Amino acid sequence: MAGFSPNQAFEFLKKLSFERKSGSPEERKAAKIISYEMKKLGLKPRQEKFEVESFTMGTASLEVISPFRKKYGAWPLGYSVSTPPKGITAPMVYVDPLSPASIKAQKGKMILTESAPDAKLYKVIKNSGIKAIIRICPLGKNIYNKFFHGLPKKLGRIRGVSIKYEHGLEIIKRGAKKVRLVSKTTNRKSSSQNVVVEIKGTTLPDEIILVGGHYDSVPWSMGVMDNGAGSAMMMALAAYFVKKPLARTLRFVWFGCEEVGLVGSFEYARKHKRRLKDIKLMLNLDVGGSLIGRINAYATGSKKLATFAQVMGMETGAFRNVTESAVPSDATPLAEQGIEALSLTRSGSSGGQIHTSGDTIDHCGPEGFDLLGKYSIEFLRRVGNAVEFPFEDGLSDNVKSSMKKFMENIGRTYKAR
DSSP states (O other): OOTOOOHHHHHHHHTSSSSBBBHHHHHHHHHHHHHHHHHHTOOOOOOEEEOOOOOOOOEEEEEESSOEEEEEEEEOOOOOOOOOTOOOOEEEEEEEEOOHHHHHHTSSEEESSSSOOOOHOOOOOOOOOEEEEEEEEOOOOOOOOOTTTTHHHHHHOEEEEEEOHHHHHHHHHHHOOEEEEEEEEEEEEEEEEEEEEEOOOOSSSEEEEEEEEEOBBBBBBOIIIIIIHHHHHHHHHHHTTSSOOOOOEEEOOOOOOOOOTTTHHHHHHHHGGGGGGGGGEEEEOOSSBBSSSSSEEEEEEEEHHHHHHHHHHHHTTSSEEEEEEESSTHHHHHHTTTEEEEEEESSSSGGGGTTHHHHHHHBBBBHHHHHHHHHHHHHHHHHHSEEEEEEEEOOHHOOOHHHHHHHHHOOOOOOOO
């Protein structure tokens, strides 16, 4: 595909390779970098600002006081609530998997678990007299875990911290029964922004194909693969299509605050609700750039979209299968409004470093952008120049079912369109 430059995508990635926490000054710095690079292409970026509740990373400790004594380092869960200054003392029990019954049985205790509570379980925890949730990180990964952004706002805050895997393992092996938890964190109003540019269509400018992906990262992570790479790919695609515009308009949206609950894309869908009918399709790019890995495709739309994407994947050698499902990414708030979406990722064993300090540029290179870039250009070229737009069937019943489940898990009500 003459004109697409994997090297250019990789150079863009280098410029975004720093921690970009949701709602932070560093996220705003990344938005300025993206805007500056788009201006250099002759485009006119705009930043659509929105308010978001963010959190301080805070401090915490977990001290076993029976049947042995030992203090462990911990860190507050994002969007949790602090303990009193001297902490709280309570019995602790390990529970996995979490269920409404297993949670209710632990009233007055702290729950040690590896599981992340969805909206239903969060509500049970809030209403069952549980003192705190103590989450065990995966082996070899220290992740700054959080509650989904909308749950504390809707249901109220609960106490929670994370601890290292090896500490959780030791606590379980030694039979810890009673612990003291101290956690200090704050939640505050902040601001974020979506960055938007358009390349006007030559003959059908009122019909829009949205190319999207988030540019924020989680705490403690440079977020290179997730999703500096998707953001860099979007920048390289804009550089390609600004010279070769399509019949339909391409709208590029770099979403803020995806990592705390798809906040930027939900805000975009809310703000532009009256004009969403102009958006014919979304291409969502989330996770990529890795030298070792493969492309995965997810169709949140009609069976026709899934088939089209799969045939193209086999034709180009990019991938063989397409999963029809909602995805925990920025395609879903648009799909909630009935907009079909294709999400593409590239990941392999290096994907295990996502959301950790190990998500660095060491795993990436220009070759990690090559096939995904070529596929994305050909996909956009075909649908952007199609005489008759091929996907207007809406979401399939299977996708609607997965959308309903996803929305319930994050505390939203899904009304199929």
